Structures are given as structure tokens and as C-alpha cells.
Amino acid sequence: MQPLLSAECLSKNYGHGDIFRDVSFTVDAGETIGLFGMSGSGKSTLGRCLIGLERLSDGRVLFEGAEVSKLSERRLRELRPAMQMLFQHPEMSMDPRMRLCDSVAEPLAYHEGRERSDVFSDLLPLIAAVGLRPDQFSCYPNQLSGGEIQRAMMVKIYSLSPKLIIADEPTSMLDMSVQAQILGLMKNLQKKNNTACVFISHDPQVMLAMCDRIGVLGEKTFRVMNAGEFAGYAADLSV
Amino acid sequence: MNILEVSELNVAFPTRRGLVRASQNVNFSVKEGEICVLIGETGSGKSVIGQAVLHLLPQNARVSGSVRYAGEEILLISEQKFSRLRGHEISLIPQNPTGSLDPLMRCGQQVAEVLDVCGVPKEEHSSRTTSILSALSFSDPELVAASYPHELSGGMRQRLTTGIALAASPRLLVADEPTKGLDYAARKRTIEMFLNLKRRGTDSVLMITHDLELAEMIADQAGVLYSGELVEFGPAADVFSSPLHPYTKGLMAALPKNGMTPMPGMCPGLAQLPDGCYFHDRCPTPCEENHVHPLMHEVCGRQVRCSRC
Numbered sequence: 319m320q321p322l323l324s325a326e327c328l329s330k331n332y333g334h335g336d337i338f339r340d341v342s343f344t345v346d347a348g349e350t351i352g353l354f355g356m357s358g359s360g361k362s363t364l365g366r367c368l369i370g371l372e373r374l375s376d377g378r379v380l381f382e383g384a385e386v387s388k389l390s391e392r393r394l395r396e397l398r399p400a401m402q403m404l405f406q407h408p409e410m411s412m413d414p415r416m417r418l419c420d421s422v423a424e425p426l427a428y429h430e431g432r433e434r435s436d437v438f439s440d441l442l443p444l445i446a447a448v449g450l451r452p453d454q455f456s457c458y459p460n461q462l463s464g465g466e467i468q469r470a471m472m473v474k475i476y477s478l479s480p481k482l483i484i485a486d487e488p489t490s491m492l493d494m495s496v497q498a499q500i501l502g503l504m505k506n507l508q509k510k511n512n513t514a515c516v517f518i519s520h521d522p523q524v525m526l527a528m529c530d531r532i533g534v535l536g537e538k539t540f541r542v543m544n545a546g547e548f549a550g551y552a553a554d555l556s557v
Numbered sequence: 558m559n560i561l562e563v564s565e566l567n568v569a570f571p572t573r574r575g576l577v578r579a580s581q582n583v584n585f586s587v588k589e590g591e592i593c594v595l596i597g598e599t600g601s602g603k604s605v606i607g608q609a610v611l612h613l614l615p616q617n618a619r620v621s622g623s624v625r626y627a628g629e630e631i632l633l634i635s636e637q638k639f640s641r642l643r644g645h646e647i648s649l650i651p652q653n654p655t656g657s658l659d660p661l662m663r664c665g666q667q668v669a670e671v672l673d674v675c676g677v678p679k680e681e682h683s684s685r686t687t688s689i690l691s692a693l694s695f696s697d698p699e700l701v702a703a704s705y706p707h708e709l710s711g712g713m714r715q716r717l718t719t720g721i722a723l724a725a726s727p728r729l730l731v732a733d734e735p736t737k738g739l740d741y742a743a744r745k746r747t748i749e750m751f752l753n754l755k756r757r758g759t760d761s762v763l764m765i766t767h768d769l770e771l772a773e774m775i776a777d778q779a780g781v782l783y784s785g786e787l788v789e790f791g792p793a794a795d796v797f798s799s800p801l802h803p804y805t806k807g808l809m810a811a812l813p814k815n816g817m818t819p820m821p822g823m824c825p826g827l828a829q830l831p832d833g834c835y836f837h838d839r840c841p842t843p844c845e846e847n848h849v850h851p852l853m854h855e856v857c858g859r860q861v862r863c864s865r866c
Contacts, residue, residue, distance in 0.1 A: 356740045357711060358710075463823070493599055498811035498812075498818060499820070521813070522741065523814050527813040555741060555745070
């Protein structure tokens with residue numbers, strides 16, 4: 319079976335040296351692969367390259383067998399809903415001047431050519447699934463907590479039924495108990511929709527709780543480990 | 558001897574939505590040479606307690622209660638009197654090291670500034686700065702002293718602010734979220750640094766954090782805050798190994814290493830607190846009658862705010 323996403327010999331440099339080099343891995347449908355590394359190891363840049371927000375210096379990314387960088391603008395637009403990204407700072411991912419109901423309905427309204435108000439009623443089951451109330455969506459982002467905005471962000475992303483989600487430290491700015499709620503929710507939605515996930519984090523315990531395999535970005539090296547191997551590696555890191 | 562005694566501390570802020578009661582009837586004490594950690598989530602009022610101790614609350618804060626430092630009342634004393642304590646006897650490791658350092662001053666000068674205020678002769682500044690920095694496990698303290706803050710990593714800046722706080726050899730250190738925003742390696746070094754302080758046994762620390770693992774590793778006493786109130790306070794080893802309050806139990810179960818079991822619901826807003834138990838709606842074993850607000854009482858050598866315990 320063809321993997322959903324294949325990364326082949328990816329490298330990225332900004333002219334003053336490599337950020338990462340020779341990164342290769344595959345992700346199957348429904349699978350979660352972790353990207354682990356310290357600050358500055360290039361894990362967020364790698365995530366952005368996978369989804370096409372940044373250009374690679376070398377290597378290629380295949381999504382369902384098609385090379386992403388060689389797709390036409392039209393084909394890429396068709397593909398966009400299938401690949402989504404969840405960012406670290408939920409409060410910066412929403413337009414501060416838009417009510418949440420407009421923000422969360424915007425992607426589906428755009429891709430399906432419908433009115434935002436029509437789309438919002440279709441999102442009600444998803445809103446209930448993430449544990450928010452529809453009335454909270456008449457607020458602006460600054461009126462809600464970080465955990466609530468990250469949930470709203472999940473409504474926005476899952477409304478497109480993506481096949482792949484790149485989650486860039488989605489809970490690193492949240493409290494422990496809210497982190498457990500959000501990650502639990504991600505797992506449930508992922509299982510229900512058979513969504514694949516590239517999960518970026520610097521917390522080894524979160525990695526072990528979320529991921530089937532973990533890619534470790536070291537200094538210009540990249541190695542994919544299974545959960546057991548990573549547990550041993552993480553134990554060496556701990557105090 | 559208690560270096561810090563906080564009793565019946567109340568801090569509230571008048572807002573358009575009503576009175577936000579950020580801290581309510583908080584009682585605890587820190588013994589000399591002990592690390593006391595206050596754990597709480599965003600909005601639980603933990604930073605407000607640190608700010609009240611350091612007289613750093615905004616002007617519109619309504620404060621009552623008592624804070625005694627080495628037996629002397631300090632909560633409502635004049636700013637002039639308190640400035641003799643702040644930085645000399647009581648120091649702060651601020652929450653945001655990047656925003657707390659002067660970007661235009663070399664790191665060494667920022668440590669020496671404190672030494673200057675403390676009356677250390679100028680010729681000793683350089684050697685004292687180097688010894689403070691090397692005690693914080695900087696491998697090349699001279700290089701760090703000659704650098705600007707932007708040349709250091711997040712973890713190094715965190716250690717530098719700790720160095721500045723320790724420069725005057727304070728008797729009490731208030732550390733506000735010392736591991737927030739740090740990656741795994743930087744967090745590990747910060748934890749090691751606090752473990753070293755603990756081994757020295759001379760520093761009294763009041764630490765405010767939501768990093769439960771950090772708290773578990775370094776605390777002697779631990780207090781858990783929920784919606785502005787302490788719900789559990791006692792010896793850290795007991796609080797973490799056998800939590801009594803259902804909120805503390807929920808927090809421990811939410812840790813990734815304990816299976817990441819989420820607690821249902823959210824904290825109530827501090828402007829619309831219910832009359833009875835604040836945790837009632839989220840509690841797995843709620844009381845049938847919830848008219849009376851539970852008080853702190855002693856159970857197994859610690860204080861717990863739950864009528865079921």
C-alpha cells in the first residue's frame with residue numbers, strides 16, 4: 319500500500335548552513351509520527367516544508383504519490399483541504415477582528431463555495447464533539463482562553479476532513495489538564511476520521527503518549543525510532 | 558523558623574464584569590531553607606500571590622490580609638520601606654527572562670548592577686559576576702558576561718535572570734514559572750540548578766509554577782491553587798504521591814506519564830464564582846448538598862479544602 323506522505327531526502331538551508339539534511343520518512347493513513355528535537359533543531363521548519371509553507375532546498379515530498387512542489391496551482395488548491403496545520407499559538411492563528419463563527423466557517427465556505435452562515439450550522443456536531451457551546455462562537459478570539467481557541471481551531475481544521483494534520487506543538491502553551499483534554503480530543507477525532515498526523519513537540523512524554531513512531535532531529539541527523547526505542551532515548555535525556 | 562507567613566491574603570481587581578477575586582483567604586508559610594511550590598493553572602491566582610509578596614501588584618488591586626517576612630509585616634508597608642527589602646532580602650526570578658533583561662546592556666553589567674546597589678566595591682564586580690555565573694553551570698562565564706541577552710539561548714537567559722536574582726544573596730527567592738517556554742534540555746538544566754540550590758540548603762524559595770514535574774522534583778512543601786484558593790497544602794512528597802483533593806488527583810492523572818486522563822469541564826471565571834465548592838461541577842465525586850463553601854481542614858498532616866476528605 320502506498321503511504322499517504324513520503325518525505326525523501328529532505329534538506330533545508332538558509333544560506334548559512336543546513337537546518338536539516340537527509341530527512342526521509344513515510345506516514346500511513348491514520349498513523350501518528352512524531353518529530354522531536356530541541357529549540358532550533360528545525361522541527362517546525364520541517365513541518366512547514368512538508369505542507370508547502372516553505373520551500374525545500376533539496377528532496378521531495380510525495381502526498382498520495384504526487385510530488386507536492388511540482389503540482390499546478392489548481393491541483394494544489396484542490397489538495398489543500400487534505401493537508402492542514404495546527405499551530406503552537408492558537409491565539410495568533412485566528413484573525414483577531416473576526417468572530418470565531420466566521421473564522422471557523424471560512425475554510426469550508428471557501429472550498430465549497432458556500433455562505434459562512436450555512437456552513438456554521440453544519441459544524442454544530444463537530445463543535446459539540448470538541449466540548450464547546452455554539453454561543454461561544456459569537457466571541458472574538460481575545461474573549462476566550464487558550465484551550466478554548468485551540469478547540470475552535472480544531473473545529474476549523476477538522477471541518478475540511480483532512481487526511482493529514484501537521485500539529486506544531488499544539489499544547490506547549492497550555493496547562494497540563496487542558497493539554498490532556500486537547501490531546502485526548504485529537505486522538506479521538508483522528509481515530510474517527512482515520513487522519514494521519516505529524517506531531518511536533520519537544521516533550522518526550524507527550525511524544526510517547528501520542529505517537530506510533532518518532533523521528534528525532536539531532537544536530538544535522540535524523541533518525542526514526544519506534545516508541546520503545548524512543549522511551550530508552552528519552553530516559554537518557556531526563557534528569 | 559518561618560521566613561514568610563502569608564495569612565488570609567485576598568487580592569481582587571474591580572473590572573467591568575464585576576470584582577475579579579484573584580486570590581482568596583490564602584494561608585501558607587515558607588520555612589527558612591525550604592522550597593515551597595504553589596501549583597496552579599492559568600488564572601488560578603498563583604502569580605498574584607508572588608506579586609503581592611513583592612509589592613508588584615497593579616495599583617487598582619484591592620489587597621487585604623497579612624504577609625510577614627522574618628516576623629515583620631510587609632504587605633501594607635510603604636513603598637519606600639519595602640524597597641529596602643526588594644532585591645536585597647527578597648528577590649524575584651521573573652516569568653519572562655527575555656522581556657526582563659535589558660537588551661542594550663551586556664549580561665555581566667546586569668549582574669554587576671545589583672552588586673553595585675548592594676555596595677560591593679567596583680573592583681570586585683567582575684570576579685563576583687564570574688563566580689555567580691559559574692555557580693549556575695555556565696561553561697564560559699566570562700564569555701556570557703561579555704555577551705548581550707540576544708546572544709544567549711532561552712535557557713541561558715533563564716539562568717542569567719536567576720544569577721541576577723541571587724547576586725544580592727537574598728534570604729527569600731520568588732521564582733515565577735521558571736521553566737515556562739523552555740525546551741526539554743533547557744528545562745532540565747533549570748531543574749538541575751534548583752536542585753543545586755536545594756542541596757545548598759541556605760536559600761528559601763517560593764516557586765510559582767504549573768510544571769508539576771518540576772514541583773515534584775524540587776519542592777519541600779507544595780500548595781495547589783484552584784480559582785484563587787488553596788485547595789491542598791502540605792509536604793510535597795505526600796501531596797504528589799497520594800493527593801487528597803479531587804482537583805489535585807485530576808491534575809496528576811492529566812500528566813502524560815500517568816496516562817493523560819483529562820478532567821472534564823473548565824475552571825469557573827473568577828468574576829462569577831459559585832457560592833458552594835468551586836470544583837463541584839468538575840468533581841468526580843461531588844457532594845449532594847453544595848450550599849456551603851468548604852473550608853481548609855487538616856487531614857493526614859496536610860490542609861485540604863474538601864468536605865469529602
